[in-house]
Amino acid sequence: MSPGSSIHVSLKINGRDHEVSAPGCDTLLDVLRDKLGMTGTKKGCDMGACGACTVLADGRRIKSCLALAASYDGRSITTIEGIGTLDNLHRLQAAFIRHDALQCGYCTPGQILSGLALLDEKPRDLAAIREGMSGNLCRCGAHPNIVAAIAEVAGL
Amino acid sequence: MSSPSFQYSRASEVSDALIQGSRAGTAFVAGGTDLLQLWKAGVIAPEGVVDISRLPLDDIEFADGQLSLGALARLSDVAIHPDVTRDHPLIAEAILASASGQIRNMATVGGNLLQRTRCPYFRNEGLACNKRAPGSGCGALSGENRQAALFGGSRSCVATHASDLAVALTGLDAEVEVFGAAGARRLPLLDLYRLPAETPERETNLAAGELITGIHVTNASRFAARSTYLKVRDRASFEFAVVSVAAVLRVENGMIVEARLTAGGVAPMPWRLTRSEAALVGRAPDPQAIATAGDLAIEDARPLAHNGFKIELLRNAVIRALQTVGGRP
Numbered sequence: 371m372s373p374g375s376s377i378h379v380s381l382k383i384n385g386r387d388h389e390v391s392a393p394g395c396d397t398l399l400d401v402l403r404d405k406l407g408m409t410g411t412k413k414g415c416d417m418g419a420c421g422a423c424t425v426l427a428d429g430r431r432i433k434s435c436l437a438l439a440a441s442y443d444g445r446s447i448t449t450i451e452g453i454g455t456l457d458n459l460h461r462l463q464a465a466f467i468r469h470d471a472l473q474c475g476y477c478t479p480g481q482i483l484s485g486l487a488l489l490d491e492k493p494r495d496l497a498a499i500r501e502g503m504s505g506n507l508c509r510c511g512a513h514p515n516i517v518a519a520i521a522e523v524a525g526l
Numbered sequence: 527m528s529s530p531s532f533q534y535s536r537a538s539e540v541s542d543a544l545i546q547g548s549r550a551g552t553a554f555v556a557g558g559t560d561l562l563q564l565w566k567a568g569v570i571a572p573e574g575v576v577d578i579s580r581l582p583l584d585d586i587e588f589a590d591g592q593l594s595l596g597a598l599a600r601l602s603d604v605a606i607h608p609d610v611t612r613d614h615p616l617i618a619e620a621i622l623a624s625a626s627g628q629i630r631n632m633a634t635v636g637g638n639l640l641q642r643t644r645c646p647y648f649r650n651e652g653l654a655c656n657k658r659a660p661g662s663g664c665g666a667l668s669g670e671n672r673q674a675a676l677f678g679g680s681r682s683c684v685a686t687h688a689s690d691l692a693v694a695l696t697g698l699d700a701e702v703e704v705f706g707a708a709g710a711r712r713l714p715l716l717d718l719y720r721l722p723a724e725t726p727e728r729e730t731n732l733a734a735g736e737l738i739t740g741i742h743v744t745n746a747s748r749f750a751a752r753s754t755y756l757k758v759r760d761r762a763s764f765e766f767a768v769v770s771v772a773a774v775l776r777v778e779n780g781m782i783v784e785a786r787l788t789a790g791g792v793a794p795m796p797w798r799l800t801r802s803e804a805a806l807v808g809r810a811p812d813p814q815a816i817a818t819a820g821d822l823a824i825e826d827a828r829p830l831a832h833n834g835f836k837i838e839l840l841r842n843a844v845i846r847a848l849q850t851v852g853g854r855p
Contacts, residue, residue, distance in 0.1 A: 377534060393531055393534075394531075394532065394534025394575070395529075395531045395575070397562065416566065417567075418559060418562070418563055418629065424628055427631075430602070430631045431631060432628050433628045433629065433632070435562070436563065436632065437558060437562075437632065438534065438575075440536070440577065441536075441555070441558065441579055487627065500763075501763050504763035504764040505625070505627055505764055506626075
């Protein structure tokens with residue numbers, strides 16, 4: 371094979387099986403967005419700093435911009451497209467709206483996925499939520515409201 | 527993506543990884559959190575990347591007083607493992623002070639120890655850096671050197687090591703297990719790393735194709751009651767250390783009988799403060815002994831134009847960390 375030749379990757383995304391052929395250096399983020407047209411997962415910094423690309427891999431939050439798609443062959447991925455619907459929002463999505471936890475909304479899919487994983491980690495207090503969400507930046511500055519939305523769902 | 531593409535392959539067993547990894551221009555990838563940043567920034571351009579993430583090296587075991595962390599154990603798994611939180615809390619503390627929740631779910635123990643420096647001259651392909659491009663000069667030496675080393679640097683390189691985990695493991699006298707063509711060997715973690723001298727591009731004593739397979743910490747639960755990792759950084763979370771200190775003490779009848787002090791963010795590798803340690807042994811953890819340890823910690827510091835503030839910061843961090851562990855019942 372020549373450098374960069376395509377390889378076959380199987381991904382279960384939001385419960386559905388997908389087969390993709392992609393260069394071995396493609397990130398999971400690029401495969402989701404460019405090969406599968408699932409553009410709910412956002413590309414911000416593309417360097418692991420902003421968290422806009424957060425998805426779940428077997429239930430654990432990761433940064434899909436730092437993940438080689440080929441490394442996740444056979445794994446279960448959850449993206450924002452698998453969380454709630456317009457008619458039936460997830461509790462955390464509804465809480466984001468109630469708490470005004472977004473302005474431009476670009477970071478929101480990553481915030482929601484990261485928040486869902488954090489809820490599974492059972493944060494004890496608001497400080498633990500702030501610390502636990504430090505991998506997701508919001509340049510509109512909605513952080514206090516994001517923390518409040520997650521706290522409400524956590525029952526804090 | 528503008529970075530040149532690479533050939534991806536996956537290793538199914540360690541011997542397979544060694545063969546694939548011994549080819550010139552090949553890099554190993556596990557969690558990918560550092561490798562992908564380096565590749566996207568143009569700092570490295572491997573022709574081949576060997577995915578070792580599925581090798582069976584992710585066990586965390588504690589038996590006969592020895593804690594063993596597989597090289598591919600995820601940082602998040604290590605940080606919540608009961609044998610770590612109960613008997614080696616320093617390791618958990620250092621990990622939870624590192625990166626973010628997402629990164630800790632991806633990053634591995636071995637990858638963390640081998641992460642490259644955050645020196646901005648190294649991370650920017652347009653700037654001079656002897657580590658990235660040998661012979662191009664050290665931009666940091668006469669440029670913006672706020673992050674630069676106080677100890678162990680050279681005229682070729684003043685970059686610091688960024689790992690929190692390595693600082694904690696150094697404080698617990700950890701050993702690294704590596705596997706290569708000549709078989710397995712163990713070495714003290716500090717012997718894994720090299721000072722830059724005139725060859726800053728050579729950062730470790732690993733042979734070509736050699737792989738870290740695990741970390742061993744022996745008889746370290748004696749420090750569990752008195753250990754702390756203090757990380758001073760520019761923001762409260764998801765940031766590298768400006769200065770950090772791992773402090774562990776063993777106190778008997780009010781006297782310090784063992785002390786380990788290791789500084790991070792101030793040298794090309796975790797920096798053991800051996801003179802401070804020696805000065806503490808045989809004394810009570812009182813303010814005078816702690817102040818002496820702080821003074822000795824900074825004795826050989828060699829500041830550049832912008833990092834002199836780290837000297838006082840280090841002294842104060844040593845004092846604060848020792849107050850924390852010394853004051854415990």
